Amino acid sequence: MKKDKLLELFNSLTLEEKIGQLVQLNPDFLNESDTVHTGPISSIGIKEEMIPYTGSILNSVNAKQIKTIQKEYIEKSRHKIPLLFMADIINGYKTVFPIPLALGCSYDFKLVKETAQISAKEAAVSGIHVTFSPMVDMVHDARWGRVMESYSEDVYLNNQYAEAMVTGYQGTNDPHNNIASCVKHFAGYGGAQSGRDYNTVELSKRTLLEEYLPAYHSAIKAGCKMVMTSFNTIDRIPVTANKWLLRNILRNEWNFKGVTISDHSAIKELINHGIARDEKEAAQKALEAGCDIDMMTACYANNLSRLVKEKKLDISYINDAAFRVLELKNDLGLFENPYRGADEDDEKKYILAPEFRSKAREAVEKSCVLLENNGILPLNSNKKIALIGPYGNSKELCGMWSFTVDKDNVITVKEGIEKYSNNVQYCTGSQILDDYQVVKELNSLFGQEFKNQELVDESLELKCAKEYAKDADVVIMALGEHSYQSGEAASRTDLSIPKPQMNLFKEIVKLKKPIVSLIFSGRPLILNEIKKYSDAVLQCWFPGIEGGNGIANILYGKVNPSARLSISFPYHVGQCPISYNFLNTGRPNTKENIGNRFVSKYIDAPNLPLYGFGYGLSYSQFEYSKVSLSSKKMSMDTVIEASVIVENKSEYEGVETVQMYINDVVSSVSRPVKELKGIKKITLKPYEKKKVDFIITNEMLKFYRCDMKYDSEAGKFIVYIGHDSLTNNEECFELIK
Incomplete structure (x- = not known):
């Protein structure tokens, strides 16, 4: 529809119809059965007469249902304005990939873009228009x-992944291949105090601008159509009502023209935050701040019209927001085809297509991080294997947000290993948890049944596990947290592997058999004992439907692991929050002051994590030359080439992720000890050498100075190039102004 026609349509709308475009409900509200009055309507208190004006629907996820809802809605609509269908497609639709944190460990932006393209294709043919992804907190x-x-945990990586995901989802806006992307959670949600979900966020403006905002900006520069606000406060103002963020930064500085949406119930929660007396005031503050769509509350539907009539709210706020929603619908071609992409035949044709599953398997292979290996891996297929642990034959490999997955399509570790060996004995060994109450709440929320939360006879299981282990050449332990122990509303103060599994692990350790530990989780866990007593450790995350195949390919050497940690693994939970790019402090803990009590350190734990950012092993062994610079001096309009020679010192062909970090030695504000500024992935044949070059630009050296101007400062810089963030392979240069 041409813009003049869209404007003509908009001008013909009543105030209530405009407000309706700013309301998002789930499909239950459009159900005409009697129970809708005692269920959905009463649950949020929305005025029944406003429901027919609803502009968008949350989490309706198949073509037949979406087409039915859209058809019935349009038939009753005076202006035939179609609904927008939005859903949480986080790490895949039906072809479920590794969780985003796992994909982050691939350091492969092309791969991540391809996973988004596949997710978009499957979602599009199912009728979904918008995904609430990527999350780049x-x-x-x-x-x-x-x-x-x-x-x-890194700015550079998050920026790259934000761009990759947005361009992967949105592509060329083809209705059969692409969906719109909604970046979230703007802003700072990941900085919740004490790691407690929905908690207060206290960040300096400099930290917010330098570390937390850039990834959202990258998504917007990549063209994302929507932005979701976060639950938290910034400068003690909830983001959903934060004019500085939503108007000054997002609209004015970044020139974002798309639609903003609250997170679930966040507008009503302004009352709990203590900045609104009631839903009416919450609605006014959110809309005036710049939040266009109200997700799953009655605040806008019940109050905006009254606020206008009472002359407390300028109607221009409603007009601007409603027109942006119509523009998005028009941009997606919904006025020409309200059933955009939705096709049951295409669902059968494309969903879980062999090439999609192949890409999912590749994603597993490139995201599982080899943390330890004393030479036991890769395994010989002749070895007799005891596979022990709750995740050995579990299909719960997709993570919390995979509510669209058909678990029958998940390949278990046992199934994957059995493709290499017919000499495998499996035993659960223990329960996954000792208390399932923590996860039962979420079962009802998503309608999911978790088979690995069934109680087992632990004495019998332990007896079986010991017998199998004694009879085996190698024991593979498949351990981890419950998939509902990570994700939303899943904050933990104890990051240990659950007690029943650790008790099992300790009993198997006593048998003194070689142990390969597979760790399944949605976050870094405390792996000190696992590291100490395992011969190899593979961090598998929640790997998705091809988890079993991808993991087996690594274990048996078909694939040489190449993933690197994109987040630090703490030595102890007391170190959290922890990251590689810390500030030195006035009393840094260094090799030179070992034994000095009065430095910044713990007296019962090291400062450094158990496994640092960028770390990950391979079956290959790589050796680096010293860093070489094309010049020791650099001006604002010149560049420096930094290079190393990397040699594969092994008989295995492998992929090495070469990482470049920079440290600004002296500046007007304290700067991180290292910041990642570039990566290069190279493939080296056995004993092959390659030169790897990085170009250092003035842009890489900029930061928010003491005067809050974003610029570089003259002085000394250290360049590090190596295998991970702990590298000391360095060279210096000077920036001259």
Whole structure:
């Protein structure tokens, strides 16, 4: 529809019809049965007469249902304005990939874009128009359950992944291949105090601008159509009502023209935050601040019209927001085809297509991080295997947000290993948890049944596990947290593997058999004992439907692992939040002051994590030359080439992720000890060498100075190039102004 026609349509709308475009409900509200009055309507108190004006629907997820809802809605609509259908497609639709945090460990932006393209294709043919993804919140605290949805603790990586996901989802706006992307959670949600979900966020403006905002900005520069506000406060103002963020930054500085939407119930929650007396005031503050769509509350539907009539709210706020929603619908082609993409035949044709599953398997292979290996891996297929642990034959491999998955399509670890060996004995060994109350609440929320929460006879299971282990050449332990122990509303103060599994592990350790530990989780766990007593450790995350195949391919050497940690693994939960790019402090803990009590350190734990950012092993062994610079001096309009020679010193062909970090030695504000500024992935044949080059630009050296101007400062810089964030392979240069 041409813009003049869209404007003509908009001008013909009543105030209530405009407000309706700003309301998002779930499909239950459009059900005409008698129970809708005692169920959905009463649950949020929405005026029944406003429901027919609803502009968008949340989490309706198949073509037949969406077409039916759309048809019935349009038939009753005076202006035939179609609904927008939005859903949480986080790490895949039916072809479920590894969780985002796992994909972050691939350091492969092309791969991540391809996973988004496949997710978009499957969602589009099912009738979905918008996904609430990517989530690019900066994460430093493993206690926060939603680290699983983010990609990294690093600014550079998050920026790259934000762009990759948005362009993957949206493509060329083809209705059969693409959907709109809604970046979230703007802003700072990952900085929740104590890692407790929905908690207060206290960040300096400099930290917010330098670390937390860039990834959202990258998504917007990539063209994302929507932005979701976060639950938290910034500067003690909830983001959903934060004019500085939603108007000054998002609209004015970043020139965002798309639609904003609250997170679930967030507008009503302004009352709990203590900045609104009631739903009426909450509605006014949110809309005036710049939140266009109200997700799953009655605040806008019940109050905006009254606020206008009472002359407390300028109607221009409603007009601007409603027209943006119509523009999005028009941009997606819904006025020409309200059933955009939805096709049951295409669902059968494309969903879980073999090439999609192949890409999911590749994603597993590139995101599982090899943390330890004393030479036991890769395994010989002749070895007799005891596969022990709750995740050994579990289909719960997709993570909390995979509510669209058909678990019959999940390949278990046992199924994957049996493709290499017919000499495998499996035993659960223990329950996954000792208390399932923590996860039962979410079962009803998503309508999911978790088979690995069934009680088992632990004495019999332990006896079986010991017998199998004694008879085996190698024991593979498949352990981890319950998939509902990570994700939204899943904050933890204890990051240990659950007690029943650790008790099982300790009993197997006593048998002194070689142990390969597979760890399944949505966050970094405390793996000190696992590291100490395992011969190999593979961090598998929640790997998705091809988890079993991808993991087996790594274990048996068909694939040489290449993933690197995109988040630090703490030595102890007391270190959280922890990240590689810390500030030195006035009393840094260094090799030179070992034994000095009065430095910044713990007296009962190291400062450094158990496994640092960028870390990950391979079956290959790589050796680096010293860093070489094309010049030791650089001006604002010149560049420096930094290079190393990397050699594969092994008989295995492998992929090495070469990482470049920079440290600004002296500046007007304290700067991180290291910041990742670039990566290069190279493939090296056995004993092959390659030169790897990075270009250092003035842009890489900029930060928010003491005067809050974003610029570089003259002085000394250290360049590090190596295998991970702990590298000391360095060279210096000077920036001259």
